[in-house]
Amino acid sequence: MKTKRLLLAAAIATALIPATSAVADPEGAAGTRPPACQPPPDEQPPPPSATTVTTIGQAYYCIFDHHFSGPILDSRTLLQPAFAALTQELQRRGLDQATANAPVLTGNRNGDWKSFSRSYDRIVAGLPDDQAKQAAGEATMRGMVEALNDNHARWVGVPEEPSVPLGFLPSHLHGPGGADPAAAGPVFVVDVLPGSAAANAGVRLGDEIVTVNDVPPYIRGTAVEGVIDWIMEAVAGETVRMTVHRPSTGENLDLTMVVVPPPPPTEQPPLVESELLPGEIAYVKLRGFSPEGADEVLAAIAKLREGRTLRGVLLDLRGNGGGSPDAVSRLLGGWAHGKTFSYWCDALGKCTPNRTDDSVPLVNLPLITLTDRGCASACDAFSSAVKDLRLGALVGERTAGAVSGPAQAHLLENNTGLLLPKHHEIGANREKVDTIGVPPDHHAPMTSVALSTGTDPGIDKALTLFP
Missing domain, CATH: 2.30.42.10 (PDZ domain)
Incomplete structure (x- = not known):
């Protein structure tokens, strides 16, 4: 999928670099370590400028400084895929060069950057125009970041031609x-x-x-x-x-x-929707774990509880793309206190527990959660905690498994940026959820027939499970 330009908004992170990796290159030619990436500005940065070897080098070192794998990451893991992406772009454009051989890489971060950047400068100098040079820079950058194989790491790149979804x-x-x-x-x-x-x-x-x-x-x-x-x-x-x-x-x-641009919505869909289902079951749909999401869910349950005795809560997280880890902690606090629901770990195995927000009053109602392949990131984390802590049943489909860790933003010299997780996340039982997802206790996927006829297998199954 094409990269979209986003607003950079996060604090700078700090990560260790092995003592064997020097922090600066004393030479002033190709291969010099560029200035460090910076925290994003409070306001939208200016439009991006060209993606040059300086930009690529800045991103290269930024990954070592701020991605959780930095302390143990081999430089060849980044630079070999980056060079492959560069040569593939040359071939697509009919601009391959006889001397565009891969640089010799040894695993030494600074030495490998010198070798790579000299090869890159030589190749780019032979390109016919600025458009080809920019395409080469973008391809190289994307190849390097994608080499991390991290669903929360992203280059927030240059604007592309406007596109319109079919809707x-x-x-x-x-x-x-x-x-x-x-x-x-x-x-x-x-x-x-x-x-x-x-x-x-x-x-x-x-x-x-x-x-x-x-x-x-x-x-x-x-x-x-x-x-x-x-x-x-x-x-x-x-x-x-x-x-x-x-x-x-x-x-x-x-x-x-x-294809026409759809009209702007007259109003945004609500973050939380709720209704009373047959059998005195509170149905609440949460579209995303925004900071206020947990409180809105809890308020919706309290509203449905007025004047009646509820038998349980059906929480619909299908299509929930994630959001704030604090919202996960707070919503879990409605069903459990004093529990660790996940861990954030560094590359060396040191882990920090994430705990439920015990300031939230317990709901004291049975919980069933609907999940699907659109339930990602913070939604993965919440679903994993529900299962590991035995807070209730999961119904639907396995979650997306896109929960590598919360990303922080870093600004590069050409006003593009990197989103990089400082930690990687594991579940309450210390299991890996990222790339795998959380399996449901009861498989009840949405189907084309169900949508076409206005039925819902997930809700139908969930209603049979409440005591």
């Missing part, structure tokens, strides 16, 4: 935003944005996507990234054709969508 969300995406490696067909519509191209063309919940521009979403079991781009990154004014199967009627429909 619906397909089922085969998961928490981090790319194709779910565990997904299989059929791909179906799980949300439709009012006023969007999809809504205007008559796309409905549960519609199964047969083809987009005559290309199926999966080919031989592998998700087609170009189809995801057509759905999520369309270009205003272009026409997208889509064939869907509608389970509620059995029809196959050919839809034509002219």
Whole structure:
């Protein structure tokens, strides 16, 4: 998926570098260590400038200084994929060079940066124009950051051409935003944005996507990234054709969508929605773990409790992309006190416990939580704690497994930035949740038929589990 420019907002982090790694290069030529990355400004920084070897070097050292793996990270882990990404970009543009051989890397951070940067300078000097040089810089930067294989590490890069989503969300995406490696067909519509191209063309919940521009979403079991781009990154004014199967009627429909920016929403969807379900069950949906999210959930439960005796709480976290660790602590405090719900650890195995917020009054009601592959980051952490601490049952699907650790922002010299986790997170039982997710106690996934016919397998199953 294409990188979007974000507002950098976080405090600077500090990490150790092994004593064998010098902090400065006394030479003043290629390979000199650039100035350290900085904390982000309080206000939006100026527009980014060119991505140069200085920017790449600054990011290289910033990773060692501030990513949790820094103390044990081998420089070749970053620079070899970065150079591969550079040469692949050259080949895509028909600009490969006979002398674009990989630099010799030995594992010495400063020595490897000297070797890499000299090779990079030589290659870029042979490129025909600024556009090609910028493309080379962006590819190199992305290759280096992606080499961390960390779903919370990201280069907040330069603006790209404006794109417009078709206006619906397909089922085969998961928490981090790319194709779910565990997904299989059929791909179906799980949300439709009012006023969007999809809504205007008559796309409905549960519609199964047969083809987009005559290309199926999966080919031989592998998700087609170009189809995801057509759905999520369309270009205003272009026409997208889509064939869907509608389970509620059995029809196959050919839809034509002219991509238009959807109108701005008249109001944002509420963070928390609640209602009383049959059997005196409080249903509460939380869309994200924003700082006020836990208090809004607890207030909604208290409101539904007025004048009646509730039998339990059904907390719907499906599609919850995460947010504040403090909100996780506070919401868990409604069901447990004095408990460690996760740990933040460094690369050397030193871990700090995260504990429930015991200032929150206990709810004293049975809890069942609905999860799916869109439940990521803080949502992963909450779900893991519910399971490990035996606070209630999980119903639905395995969570996204995108909870490497909370990211902090760092500003680079060209006004782009890096988001880097200072710690990595493990569960209350010290198990790894990141990349794996939390399995439900009761498997009840949303299906195309259920969405198309207006039913909900997760809620239906959960209601049978309350005492």
